Amino acid sequence: MYQPWVLQWKTTRMPDIKFIFCHGGGVMPILLGRMQGFSGWRGVGPERMKAMFPNGVYSEFSKLYFECAQAYAPEAFSLVRKVVKPDHILFGTDYSYFNVSHAVGQFKALDIPDDLRTKIAGTMLQRFCHAGKPEVRCGLVKRSLALFTLLTRCTLALKL
Known part of the structure; x- marks a missing residue:
């Protein structure tokens, strides 16, 4: 399971490292709202959220890169586009599990x-x-x- 504190401080302490997540980030884009809501939890609270994500969850998330192997379903790709900068979305394949042509076909079919x-x-x-x-x-x-x-x-x- 993805833990939001896995990335805490990484994007601010190491701004030149390009963190790339595969498969459109998996469930990460779906969980952003939930992670933002951690500020209301007693165990986390607004101060700890500010320490972990100084500019907010969405801002820190937007610094990451996402390749989209197996994330070319219109719904999944649309969500990635909503939460990630266009220049942080990368074409990806699941090569060697699938031929490159499989991902190319899915990518070309996107509207x-x-x-x-x-x-x-x-x-x-x-x-x-x-x-x-x-x-x-x-x-x-x-x-x-x-x-x-x-x-x-x-x-x-x-x-x-």
């Missing part, structure tokens, strides 16, 4: 403006890779190169 579609799919490489090379930190060279290869494959499949 969204072309500029948003291009932003989500067409600029993902630029967002997380610099000068055509993957950003590598913490010695994750192999994983980063695999991600770069997958993102390139997805971009070619989307043909945007």
